[in-house]
Amino acid sequence: MLTVKGLSKTYDAKGRRVEAIGDVSFDVADGEFVCVVGPSGCGKTTLLRCIAGLLPPTSGEIVVEGRKVDGPPDGLAVVFQEYGRSLFPWLRVRDNVDLPLRAAGMGKAKRRELVTEALDAVGLADAHAAYPWQLSGGMQQRVAIARAIAYQPRVLLMDEPFAAVDAQTRADLEDLIRSVWQRLGVTLLFVTHDIDESVYLGQRVVMLSSSPTTVAEDLAIDLPAARDQLATRSDPRFTELRGQVYAQIQKAKQERT
Numbered sequence: 361m362l363t364v365k366g367l368s369k370t371y372d373a374k375g376r377r378v379e380a381i382g383d384v385s386f387d388v389a390d391g392e393f394v395c396v397v398g399p400s401g402c403g404k405t406t407l408l409r410c411i412a413g414l415l416p417p418t419s420g421e422i423v424v425e426g427r428k429v430d431g432p433p434d435g436l437a438v439v440f441q442e443y444g445r446s447l448f449p450w451l452r453v454r455d456n457v458d459l460p461l462r463a464a465g466m467g468k469a470k471r472r473e474l475v476t477e478a479l480d481a482v483g484l485a486d487a488h489a490a491y492p493w494q495l496s497g498g499m500q501q502r503v504a505i506a507r508a509i510a511y512q513p514r515v516l517l518m519d520e521p522f523a524a525v526d527a528q529t530r531a532d533l534e535d536l537i538r539s540v541w542q543r544l545g546v547t548l549l550f551v552t553h554d555i556d557e558s559v560y561l562g563q564r565v566v567m568l569s570s571s572p573t574t575v576a577e578d579l580a581i582d583l584p585a586a587r588d589q590l591a592t593r594s595d596p597r598f599t600e601l602r603g604q605v606y607a608q609i610q611k612a613k614q615e616r617t
């Protein structure tokens with residue numbers, strides 16, 4: 361279980377005070393897939409960094425699997441949008457994926473098995489010896505996903521991971537992450553600014569207001585568990601749900617202006 365309770369975050373940088381998160385509370389059950397959407401600048405990245413223990417909250421608390429977060433929690437992995445900056449260009453693909461396992465002190469045989477499995481899962485078995493800069497953007501993001509899943513996290517945070525790839529690759533990666541989630545049973549919190557993506561992927565969509573941010577709505581996505589890019593997106597219920605999320609985001613944007 362992941363719990364965000366009365367979270368607020370104010371940045372105070374050289375006299376510029378920004379109340380990024382006002383008061384945010386929500387839970388994510390074990391094994392649940394929850395998407396977070398909100399208008400640009402509403403504090404989605406800030407929220408994820410606080411949950412990942414990379415940024416201390418101003419007030420409130422985050423509890424991951426029964427432990428209050430005061431640094432990066434065990435068993436939690438993050439995939440960021442900027443795969444280009446999160447992979448080490450001088451390391452081959454397999455060594456990039458291996459790095460967190462090595463840092464965790466895991467034995468060589470186990471590491472090799474996990475790296476092979478993870479690269480297989482993201483369809484990159486053949487690219488293990490390549491350097492990240494030899495791969496397309498979509499393939500680099502697959503490496504970042506492989507690195508996160510090789511670590512066998514119980515909680516996976518993703519911050520707009522597909523924002524920088526083309527539409528076709530994005531659809532493939534969406535389906536990849538749904539299948540990884542189903543296979544690993546991981547608790548997944550996925551931040552996106554793409555309304556359709558949030559409805560397509562999630563079991564729930566948590567909609568945030570503009571800064572100072574609160575939860576505007578927490579919507580259950582009652583679509584069948586088996587999602588399909590064509591069938592799901594042309595389901596009338598999908599259209600209804602995306603309309604609901606869209607209306608809420610528009611409301612949040614208007615409240616700001």
Ligand SMILES: Nc1ncnc2c1ncn2[C@@H]1O[C@H](COP(=O)(O)OP(=O)(O)OP(=O)(O)O)[C@@H](O)[C@H]1O
Nearest residue numbers: 371373378380399400401402403404405406407553
């Ligand atoms: N390190 C920082 N110092 C000062 N202000 C910051 C810092 N990081 C973020 N902010 C401010 O906090 C607010 C929330 O930023 P954040 O990046 O969390 O929002 P976001 O919803 O992820 O944005 P986007 O959708 O554009 O990616 C913004 O007003 C931003 O300018």
